[in-house]
Amino acid sequence: MSRENSDRGRARPRVPRKGGPRRKKRRVCNFCAERRTFIVDYKHVRTIREHLDERGRIRKARQTGTCRKHQRKLANAIKRARQMALVPYATD
Numbered sequence: 175m176s177r178e179n180s181d182r183g184r185a186r187p188r189v190p191r192k193g194g195p196r197r198k199k200r201r202v203c204n205f206c207a208e209r210r211t212f213i214v215d216y217k218h219v220r221t222i223r224e225h226l227d228e229r230g231r232i233r234k235a236r237q238t239g240t241c242r243k244h245q246r247k248l249a250n251a252i253k254r255a256r257q258m259a260l261v262p263y264a265t266d
């Protein structure tokens with residue numbers, strides 16, 4: 175038995191991430207992933223609330239994994255929902 179081929183098929187050693195544990199990154203946009211054909215609108219308060227932080231600000235696409243297209247649609251829906259008083263305006 176040769177020593178050279180002995181590590182064939184062995185799993186790669188897991189290298190721990192630098193910088194500590196990270197939040198699970200969502201690669202795919204929620205809306206794309208669910209293949210929802212409808213465009214998010216201001217009446218979907220539940221969906222909109224998921225994209226607001228505790229202060230009522232729109233969460234960044236980076237945080238939620240939303241794609242640019244849906245983030246824009248969502249932002250418009252949120253702004254409209256605020257006008258309709260369905261969700262609060264940002265407070266500080």
Ligand SMILES: [Zn+2]
Nearest residue numbers: 203206241244
């Ligand atoms: Zn999307």
